[in-house]
Amino acid sequence: MNEDQPLSEQFRIVAKKWVDADSAASLLEETKSAVLARMMAGQGDMPVNRAELNVKSSEEWLNFITNMVKARERSALLKVQLEYIRMRFSEWQSHAATRRAEMKL
Numbered sequence: 001m002n003e004d005q006p007l008s009e010q011f012r013i014v015a016k017k018w019v020d021a022d023s024a025a026s027l028l029e030e031t032k033s034a035v036l037a038r039m040m041a042g043q044g045d046m047p048v049n050r051a052e053l054n055v056k057s058s059e060e061w062l063n064f065i066t067n068m069v070k071a072r073e074r075s076a077l078l079k080v081q082l083e084y085i086r087m088r089f090s091e092w093q094s095h096a097a098t099r100r101a102e103m104k105l
Contacts, residue, residue: 007092011085018078025071028064035064 002010036055043051055061 007085007089011082011089014078014081014085018075018082021071021075021078025068025075028068028071032064032068036061 005013036052039055039058039061040048040051043054046054
């Protein structure tokens with residue numbers, strides 16, 4: 001984040017990143033069942049519980065879940081950055097109001 005930019009521009013940039021990250025995380029979460037089903041179908045002709053066990057114990061499934069969690073983590077971090085910018089703006093507003101009140105005294 002470039003501290004020289006106006007807070008509104010900082011917010012716009014982080015908000016865009018957050019939307020992209022949140023979308024990516026949601027896509028992974030929403031397709032989890034479909035990915036599991038496809039991976040299970042690739043196991044061949046075997047009982048569903050056995051295919052599920054094979055898939056869920058695979059490195060590929062572990063990587064999928066890890067990527068899904070990391071995507072949600074990135075989204076959450078960007079959301080916190082947005083809140084930080086909001087807090088800085090609120091503090092700036094408060095200081096500006098205090099200065100105006102002091103100038104009237």
